[in-house]
Amino acid sequence: MTEGFAELRLDGVSRSFGGHEALADLTLTIRRGEFIALLGPSGCGKSTALNCLAGLLPLTRGGIWLDDRRLDTLPPERRGFGMVFQNYALFPHMSVRGNVAFGLQMRHLSRAEVRRRTDEAIRLVRLEEHAAKLPGQLSGGQQQRVAIARAVVLEPSLVLMDEPLSNLDAKLRLEMRTEIRRLHQSLGLTTVYVTHDQEEALSLADRLVLLRDGRTQQVGTPEELHGRPANWHVADFMGYRNLLRLRAATVTGAEAGVEGDGLRLTGTPVGVIQPGDPVVAAVRPEDVRIAEGAGVPATVEVVEYHGREVAVEARTAEGVRLYLRDAAATRPAPGDKVQFTVDPARLLVFPAST
Amino acid sequence: MRHSTALRHRLAERGIDRQLLLLVPAAAFVVLLFVYPFLYGVGLSFQPERGGPFSAYREFFADAYQRDTILTTLRLALPAALLNVVASVPIAYRMRGRFRGKRLLTTLLVVPVTLGTVLTAQGLLNFLGPTGWFNRILPGDPVRLTNNYWGVFFSLVITGFPFAFLLVLSYLSGIDPTLERAAATLGAGSWQRFRRITLPLLAPGLATTFCLTFVLAFSVFPSAVLVGDPAGSTRVISIAAYEEAYVRYDYPMAATIAVIMGAVELLVIAAVLGWRSLLYTGSTAGGKG
Incomplete structure (x- = not known):
């Protein structure tokens, strides 16, 4: 799944709930290794976009392409994306090791391979001493790191993060932000990160996509959105x-x-x-x-x-x-x-x- | 004075304060209507009309006709309880989300519990009896499905299933749905998601559900008489107790059988709960939510 791909294309991705269009015509080309932030106030469609990418929500219109392979018709388990959920969604009955190993076991890798890669991912997020614990015995920041390790251990073509820091206190949020940046720099995994925090988006992302009422307002680098907002709604959101x-x-x-x-x-x-x-x-x-x-x-x-x-x-x-x-x-x-x-x-x- | 204030404070921290007095009426009620009759019955079982304190028990186990009622009842109650729990799981699993018509479907599935055993028995006799619709549609010789083991078994399933289904549905609704979504993004197909995530989190609830439906089925009486063969293959233990009490007027023996009934139930429950204690029984949420 991780063999080199060049780009992930969202082509007019739309999703309606009843008559309401939660996401309209999101068109975006994500280059391999890029860190994209989907930014906007609550209800702007950013989580809808993420769930559409993950395959947890079917699209109403549009398509998702990994180079020339069409992904939007595949169920989530066959897309090969990793996802970090807002509430972490750790399996409460499995140890840290069990959580991290789960995806590898689903790929029917050899026992030794599962063990090696699990250990490596746990080391990457610095949870070696906690590997045997259940999620309920960990602090919020540690749970967050397990969620990240579980998503990146598969070396997915795309990592999706749904406001992963919103449940943490201010100090921990800054620490984890640096940690996510460090992981992205060392692993180079293509990432789509959803947040409503403009500071978080500016500090993490290579490019930002600002959404409002389901519509794309501006796509650009942090400098562009910060210094040259495209319209006054973007300016309003960018401080x-x-x-x-x-x-x-x-x-x-x-x-x-x-x-x-x-x-x-x-x-x-x-x-x-x-x-x-x-x-x-x-x-x-x-x-x-x-x-x-x-x-x-x-x-x-x-x-x-x-x-x-x-x-x-x-x-x-x-x-x-x-x-x-x-x-x-x-x-x-x-x-x-x-x-x-x-x-x-x-x-x-x-x-x-x- | 200071000392008594401190003591009251310490007691209050352990939940002992004047509000506890509010529990007195309920406690008196339980003692009067449950604990006392129960202990009276246990006492009675040790005072048989002839012989020493244990002679009623000895008599019960010496007589194959009496002793076999335990196995007869277990043969009905264990499979019925198991089927009720096992059948509830896939149906509740399909119904755990929100969808149009859920309330109507739930009501339909739960109605049998409100009907009562006698109405169910009548329905079974009319439908499955030798001249019932089922046998009239079926070609060949009539299949005997009433006034034997199967009649009672069906009755236990019909009345026990809604109960098991409601319990399983509520246990399932307590499991965070994002856990399965997370498993899906990690490459687990629907069967793997069920087997690796939902089932382990549901298992303690299934054990509890099994215990409750088993206890209901073990004390079966009306359907064993109405749609069963109360003199033969469905002579369950409650019938034996009834006969001692109201046919032979041997109250100590009836009390003995009641105590044995309770003991068998407790043994099964202890075994199931012993298994349950080996399982993960903590939170079924995926994080700090």
Whole structure:
């Protein structure tokens, strides 16, 4: 199953439940060894996509191809994919070793081969001392590692991960994230990873697929999604917390003047914008600067301490709410009058219609 | 004063506090209606009309006509209980998911338990009897399926199956369905998924189900009389006890037979639970969920 394949193609993969289209026309070519993150808010269709890939949900339309072999008509047990489930789905009556060996036994490998590869996978996730334990005797992080070892021991052509870190506490989540990255680097297994956490997706994936209401919004590298969101929904999800509903005043090539609600700002247009169009101007809190003397006046309302920085919520005289970051050393306080500016290259202006 | 507060606290931690008093009525009820009559019966069995305290037991086991009722009853109850459990598994397995019409199908499967043995027996006599529909459709000589072993056996299956089915279905619903999906992604076909994942997790529940249906079948009385051959091949142990109590008015002997009945049931249950204790009996969930 693992013999070199070049690419996995999703061709217009769609899935409806009743009349509702949970996933519409997902088209994507995954190269061998790539780490793909399917990202989006809950209900966006990312888990549906994963289950369609695994064969746990039949497709309504479209096809899945491994080079020129059609996979979407095969049952899950014949696709040769490994899957890590959100709740791990470890077999509670089998030891760690039994869980990891299960897939190898299903392939009727020799006893010695099963033992060798099981040991190797258990060593890979550093669970040697726990190999004889039942899943119920392990911590959440250890269970997670068993689930990963069980999926990768078969050296599957594709590893599917369904929000594998969502049940872990914050510290463990960071550790396991690094662990997954390390495993991917050492084994080079093609991976599709589902998450609603943009930070997780950015830090792990080679390419991201952002879904919303079952439709693909943008496919690109972490840098592309982070710096150049395709529309304001993507920007919203990628941490552009300030979404200002304004109107385009002037558009001159690489710059667009936007105004409304007493604001007058200059930004970078994304997409086709004509003067007078309603737009959404998006900027990250960290790209809003507090300036001395010049800029838009606002009043500080809420200050959250984040260590080196503080997150500030401010409001302009017209009632526009703004989120920004400031150095903790400046000690802004609720009630303070500040003035802020935005770098035109960092203010993205999207058509409001999409 | 401090000392008594600490004591009360320590007791409360072990679940001993004033709320425990709420259990008194229920406990009194159990003592009055179960424990006392039970102990009275056991006591009675050691006070036979003639001979020493064990002579009723000796008499029972010395008389082949009496002794054989144990085997006769086991021959009915063990296969019937086993069939009920074994037949419940595939049906409940098919029905574990959600689908249209599930409630209707479940109701149909469970209805027999509400009918009562007598109605079932009447149905069996009309349907399977020598002049019943079954034999009229069947060519050749009529097959004898009532007033013998098979009549009682069918009756035990009809009334015991719904019970076993409901229990097995609830045990199956407790098994995390993602476990089978995980097994599928690891290359296990449907039979392997059942045999390696579902069955081992279900087995303790099957043992419990077997015990309960066995106990029901072991105390069979009405159908053994109505559709069986109560003087011969289906002279079950409860009939022997009935005869002692209401035909011969030998209460100590009847009590003895009741005690022996209980002992045989306990032996079978102990054997099944002994096997069960060898199985995995922990959580049937796949993780922290």
